[in-house]
Amino acid sequence: MPIPLFNSIASWLLKKRFHQIELFLKYPEEVQEEVLLQLLEFAEDTEVGRKYDFDSIERYTDFRERLPIVSYEEIESVIERTRKGEQNLFWPTKVKLFAKSSGTTNAKSKFIPVSGEALEDCHYKSSKDLLCLYLNNNENSQLFTGKSLRLGGSKELYEDNGSFFGDLSAILIDNMPMWAEYSSTPSNKVSLMSEWEFKLMAIIQESVTENVTSLAGVPSWMLVLLNKVLKETGKDSIFQVWENLEVYFHGGVSFNPYREQYEKLLPSTDFRYYEIYNASEGFFAIQDRNDADDLLLMLDYGIFYEFIPMDVYGKAMEQAIPLWEIELGKNYAIIITTNSGLWRYKIGDTVRFTSKSPYRIKVTGRTKHHINVFGEELIIENAEEALRMVCLETGAEIKDYTAGPIFMVEDEKGAHEWIIEFRTLPKDLDIFVEIFDRSLKSLNSDYEAKRYNNITLNSPKVHVARRDLFYDWLKANDKLGGQHKIPRLSNKRDYLEELLQMNR
Template identity: 60%
Template sequence: MATKALFNMAVNWFIRQRIDQIQNFMNHPIETQQGVLFSQLFHADETEYGKKYGFKDISSYRDFQQQVPIVNYEEFEPYIEKARQGHKDVSWPGVIRQFAKSSGTTNAKSKYIPISDESLEDCHFKAGKDLISIYANNHPDNQLFLNKNLRLGGSSELYESFNTKFGDLSAILIENLPFWIEITTVPSKKTSLMSEWETKLKAIVSEVKNQDVGSLTGVPSWMMVLLQRILIETGKGNISEVFPNLEVFFHGGISFKPYKEQYRKIIGKDINYYEIYNASEGFFGIQDRSGSDEMLLMLDYGIFYEFIPMEQFDRNNLQAIPLEEVELGKNYAVVISTNGGLWRYLIGDTVKFTSLSPHRIQISGRTKHYINAFGEELMIDNVETALKKACDATEAHILDYTGAPVFMREGKSGAHEWLLEFAKHPTNFDEFSKIFDETLKSLNSDYEAKRYLNMTLNPPIIHTAKPQLFYQWMESRGKLGGQNKVPRLCNDRQYIEPLLELNKN
């Protein structure tokens, strides 16, 4: 015990030294970001992308704006594919050996984000250390390193293709973690990298139920499933009876608001909750104050940020602004240039600034309609394609529709709830529902994972709307007219609830 306590003190002293550096970029955000930009341009000026867009000739942000285009994944994909095939110096110096696989693109089931050595060390791993540093600074009496951290990633299998590896970001991170993290973390690397979820879940429960866990790290929806399994396995009334020293949950990936009360009940005591904003493309934000609902924008991770005001968002004429021009309360689409070789890359998220000194943000949504209540990243393109396939197979025609999440309650899985107004009803409603669900699985690997064995998502709940329902609803809101559209997807239930109520009358 004395050795563990000494280790805890040493680690806490070491990581708190980072606080001074964080305070420096909080005090000098613009200078920090300018340094990041020109350092990245210098490193990549001899790459294929750097030569094409004249990185050597860029001497100001204005040059960067004018010479380098803003791109989405589809537009940047040829460079990624070339890098995946083992070519060097494509958009970042050297050969990129690892790619994080995730969903959310328009034309592909999965996208592959390059993870360079620099982005792994100077962004993702640095952020992990900062998370602990910030927490330790806010809670000097923490006992994190006296106990274990229970981590829960997604599908954690790595695959090889063209002499490069690809898989979930969690798999890449776990594969490359330093030893000192491994000895303080459960489950083991072997268990974490198991590919079949049900088998892995049983192994995790078996491995962690007798451990002294002090912190949790993961996506709220998946972690809830694991904690419920632990209670079933142990027969305990709440998680505090299993892990009496649990003090914090580091969470990200989806909104925590629908889960907060559920976590309070299942844990059985008040603990700390810290939100993180990370993605395959990079690690962007960390909640830096206890009890806050905003995150500090991390400015020295090798990521240069730009922002597109959403009221000016035009896919045919994208105009971004640098950090020094953002305003409070406005929604901005996020554009990043990274030390993984992404350049002026539109990640699809929108944020709003809650503070400009320092720069703190909240995630406000996506640049497209979406549902991401469980990490499924369901985009309107997926839904439109799936509905068309279901309609074609059952001779149906849809006039209007909307969809929303059904959040997890009392140990039950969540779902997506749909309200569809048909011009022509399906010849077989059950077949329509099945084809819709199966097509979404085929289009979106994250949705497919959440639907696996109904563990996170049950089959979709589909209601038939009475005639003229959406017209009546839009009329009641004063939203009739060509400029007003029915919200197709929403990440909460603000639209579907009044529609369902109106549908009863």
């Protein structure tokens, strides 16, 4: 099919979808309740459906009272039975695909079920919606006159007892519809290569001669690729390689620490950045406006949402609430029920709502990725914003970082210990630490209280990481490329100790 014709047809089909999106924008509660009842009806004859008598559940309150909230560890045995061939345990259609996710808090792999319904009605539907929302906001876009450079997972799919598992991105690429493969680069063969460093060169070789109009991938790894592109081509700007590049679709980690570096690589006020929020368990939210810093929660992907306020999370009075009971500005842990058979599942992410009409969110961190050893409740959102503030004031640029606690010993007070790899060093590290500490106080009243007169916490301790420390750590742990992330904040010192050892 000629590219101009393909561009016209694709644009027309995607814009039609916007009318369906308007339905859940107008009737969010009704759409979410319908999603829940459809999931329950569809799975009523499964093992879990019979156990909790899905057939008799008629409303959300029945569902909340009857089904427990679960973590991966609590359903792992059922997932393992499905991986070994048993079916109809938690979902009625055959589940043969599993997204392998080690996360960053647990070395043991998780195998998240991915049903056919989730592939079509969640993951692929969201990809089309992302394009739909972008085109709706940018009517003069020429997105489909070229290709999207996708940076997916660096692991192949492995067969095991009739089921397949691998990175979610690898699963999506391996099963993607023809239209998506036609409009993407590199080829599936290169996208699924397992050796990250060889894969980088193969991507460059295949893609530099293409007319790339969009980028898609995790910011940290895409930055590595783009810098490698400039090095290999000898160009000063990515636009000298791909002159029609117009948008970068990103997700997986916060974009704030990388924004200035991208703006140097892509020096154009017309270039767009669009954020997404997805995970192995599903696709949840999409930036629906140009230059927005929050995301539209997508309500018709076969996912029913509940939320636990973080001030009661993990406590005896903990209780989940539905979407229509949330409050703006509060930090919530997300609980999901999905069309892959996850029922009231703790995904481990935290969000804050910025709007109720429509429902828009900001991802604030992970339930396990925070530091709260001393009652300071430091979350990733605080850390990212404080680092942005101090870099703006000092001219420093940060490549990667992690932090953990210095525990109290006898009369010694506690503190936070940071390892930061700089792309551009601050002129004076002591001043950097002072401004950073001040910024954290301005953003987090609990942290400020613990730091007041050094009552509980001493000033942060910051180590300057050697070049490529975090890259080498990921490589040593077989976590190069794809969706692998640096663990940002932890209540333990495991990552700190490993990295400090490698930093000598």
